[in-house]
Amino acid sequence: MSASKAIEDYLKCIYKLEDPSQTEKGVHTSAIASRLNVAQASVSNMIKKLSDQGFVSYEPYYGVALTTTGRQLALQMIRRHRVIEQYLVERLHYAWDEVDAEAEVLEHAVSDKLVDAMWEALGRPTHDPHGSPIPDQDGIMSEQPVKALVDVAEGEQVKLARIKNRSPEELRYLTSIGLAMGEGLRVKTKAPFNGPIMLEINNELHALDYRIAQALMVERQHD
Amino acid sequence: MSASKAIEDYLKCIYKLEDPSQTEKGVHTSAIASRLNVAQASVSNMIKKLSDQGFVSYEPYYGVALTTTGRQLALQMIRRHRVIEQYLVERLHYAWDEVDAEAEVLEHAVSDKLVDAMWEALGRPTHDPHGSPIPDQDGIMSEQPVKALVDVAEGEQVKLARIKNRSPEELRYLTSIGLAMGEGLRVKTKAPFNGPIMLEINNELHALDYRIAQALMVERQHD
């Protein structure tokens, strides 16, 4: 009996919520509920099941944490998702704002064999169309040392390395101002109070909202 | 609200059962139950739902027939299934006995956009890896005038045009005796009482079981 679509999405969600924080507290059920757009009661229910099946450890009123098994399954799903995204862009002419919705469904339907066939056909890619790393067959994923655009100092020249944003509308907006993976940009000014960030892209000036900038990860431009 | 996986499979199943017979009676619920491996009561239930949603017309104790809407959806699913099969063989090195299981799941997960992208990438193929015709975007499917191998007269030379069989084991067996799509063969003798059929393939003689031969469709060899 393999994991259901629901279980797969919950594990993926928990993985993404526990990753960045590194706080000693577990993932809150409310965070899961809001990310998956389900009621908190539904999460409580599902967490109990995930715990019974050994995918998470759980302390009521405290938080959830993936077990080794759970993390493996989560990484397998992330691999599936990202390989599919990359394949759609590389081989079937999808745009980077179209792949996430398709992958979100397909990830539950493809076999391991198919994922590996796509991965091999692409030449074992290491990153998806948004710059996120693709775990290998053993679930090992290299996290690149990139930093958030909002932390870049004024005047610095960087290039776009990763976009942690799945909204098609926002992705299209970024395209429209000339941003694409690997594209160079310079931070001109940063308004206070988490205000807009002025960017120079292709000799054009653009004001980028702080919330959007938070999802953009950059690395120093190799001269 | 689009059709569920279950509904899609039921419609596809009904389509295939009503196609060959051309009897004036509808499709029997027992036939659906045995083909889908579910209990008859489950079929009764689902038929009621399909009828409510306008996919089939239904006369209790008589039979089921697809409506125009139902047939359209069924043909869309068949298109999806066969495009996926062909894509897996042509682009991802699948063997013809491996594609059906994968397609049976994927057909419920792919978008129309993806199916069309695969179809275009392949150059708008007209047939799947087993020789079955692929409906076009409007659901129009050309039925080729082939005949069953069991109806071929002794001595006749024909070529394999289609295999109505999804069992990986039997498909591999056919491969092992030298049969592939388009492969030429000659019927040497046909044993009585639906007995084995002796075939000459590549100058080798093979005895083929009648039940397997029923699924093989052939056309006259173009000299």
Added chain:
DNA sequence: AAAAGTATTTAGGCTAGACTAATTTTAAAG
């Protein structure tokens, strides 16, 4: 035309996942 045999439907249950409303627990504020 009645009896026996099939085919089909009905009745009643089960599991997975979701929801709302009500309650309980923990955290934050005064």
Added chain:
DNA sequence: CTTTAAAATTAGTCTAGCCTAAATACTTTT
């Protein structure tokens, strides 16, 4: 150290699909 607010759990429903067992309705045989 209370009071209040927020977070999480429990209780009770719902829908989709499936199941088994029992009751009907056709069909065939005698």
